[in-house]
Amino acid sequence: MVVYKTMSIEGPALKDRRANLVRDLRHRFNAFLVASLLSWMTMTGMLLFLWLQGQRLTMGHFSWFVPGVMVSVTQLVFLIVFASKLHNTMKARSNLMSTLAYASEHDLLTGLVNRRGFEIALNDALHLAARQRSALSLLYLDLDGFKQVNDIHSHAVGDKLLRTVANIWNESVRDGDVLARLGGDEFVLLAHATGAEVEALSERLLGVATASLMAEFPELRIGVSIGIAEFPRDGKDAGGLILSADSAMLKAKDSGKSCYKWALRE
Template identity: 45%
Template sequence: MNYAFLPDLLALTILIVILLLLRRDHAQRQTNLWLLGLFFTLIESSAHIFYGPNGPPGTTLHTIVIVCYLLAGLVFVWASGNYEITDRKSFLFLLINSVPLLALCATYGLHLFSKTAFLPWIALGLILGVATSLYLRRSLITALVLAIGWLGMGLLASDGRYRQVVYWCLGVVYAVATVNFYRKLPRNSTGRLAIITGFSIWAFFFFLHPFIVTYRTYADIASHIWNMQKSLISIGMILVMLEEQVSNNRWLALHDELTGLANRRSFEDRLSIALDRCRRARSTLALFMLDLDGFKQINDTHGHHAGDQLLRHVAGNLREHVGHIDSIARVGGDEFTLLACDPSLVRSVEQLRDAIREATELPFFFDGHKLSVTASIGIALYPDDADDATRLLRIADLRMYSLKQERTPLRHIRLDSVPSLTASGRFRSRTASGRF
């Protein structure tokens, strides 16, 4: 047994356990694939502890090591890929082309060093690579690249350089994973740097292995670097997951999770910024406050799931059908707010109001039922009605409430001149709770 590998194996095991714990709050396809790739790496590291150079046990363990290297690399290629074709075709492309690679790795691991053992698999790889590139990927360039690669391996095998055939294949697989991760992961991510560095080292040492293996001193140093990058990649994956969680938390702090629109906090910030911009430009700002009439009835009759679907439906329609709007937010259960800066330049306030109403009242189907709501829309203008965010929100709210109660709409409101309205129970409850 080679106990020198135990510390690296223990470190890798701990990092995989940490990834498993993080997966509970971060369940997704990418994380599962990362764990699968690291699982094959763990098997490879475990086999190294019992590895011996001679005899059937050594041959078997050598095969396990080489095959696990390839399986881990293929999983990482799939996890890092960003394909334009459908997932099913991408998976078939990778699966079919992995068959001759697996056969070559197993052949080398079993020490079957002969042209008759290697060349048939290389020929199969050439045929499958070209065929799948043309049929599944519809790419002549991919077919040419794979053809050149397999022909190159055929030349190496014909010259008896079987180690180069296998290890350079592994180097190419890990180089592809490196490039894919470079393209896929966020550019400002620390985890991305660790992952790319780790996979670059991995690919480099696969290419270097046939030359350095004959120099014992350098081979030992390379072995330590080889094991170091496995932990580096694991740490990088943990960092990426943590960074994504932080980014997701930041997004949730400023957005409504159900609809994806801005939430109240974000809208208030945007309103303040828009007012400052309008003051400097001496332009007009229109604030629309929208309440859904009939939402409660749908929610009570068809359930909360129908209500959630309705809110998503309305949010999507507002985004898609209402143009020249600077910001849309969901600020309450069935309340939305919209901002339009200098609306007179493109569409009148009345036209925007009508567009908002039409988008809101578009019907949708739920469980075989055609459902729809109507809209009560309160409007407040800067600088005509008020010159600060708090007063604009209150005026728009009061006008919306007036429409909802089927009273005469209040077109011009000064808060200090309508004490009866500002004393209404609904308004008091909002101001007391700090909603505006």
């Protein structure tokens, strides 16, 4: 399984809800454990008292010591087993929550961030860029000729091609940039860069898409049309920025495909 750079994409609200739920479960487990240990220590203390005072107690009272020890040991074993099972249950539930959270924000085919995850990442990045006045660009990528791949070679080949492109593209972006698949053959890339850096990145993405990507089909060739929008010049919010990048991508399609176009520049 390919490990991607852009896996951890959660909004602050979702992170807080998960953290609060896990914290609440941990507190409940700790409270139960402390209460159970106190109960066991109380019984053990009483048995220890009986042992120390056994010489002064009648045999009838002292005869309760052995059954008491057995009850105490049984309670301790039960406590250990129950606490272990409860711990494993909490761990499994926490892992399940993490898995569901990951699945809800990632594309099952490519492993990239999906539309929902990208919207969260984009909103977070916009707030950060506005506050820090940092560089931020959105690249809208639409594969050229992908429909013919499905029609001629089958959808299984098309899926494999998508995974290959996504994998190589993801290796071409910098840590912190977010590559996402919106669906079908449409991708978006959130890059913390502008100007020449974004153009160099676009050239790398174009080079990947136009290369021979599958050894079993060396003649298979596709391309990609890229639209680029820069924040805040081409859009002051998520919707505006996506619309500008999408419009620029359509201009790239109209210009012969397999190229990139800036929003409002050309």
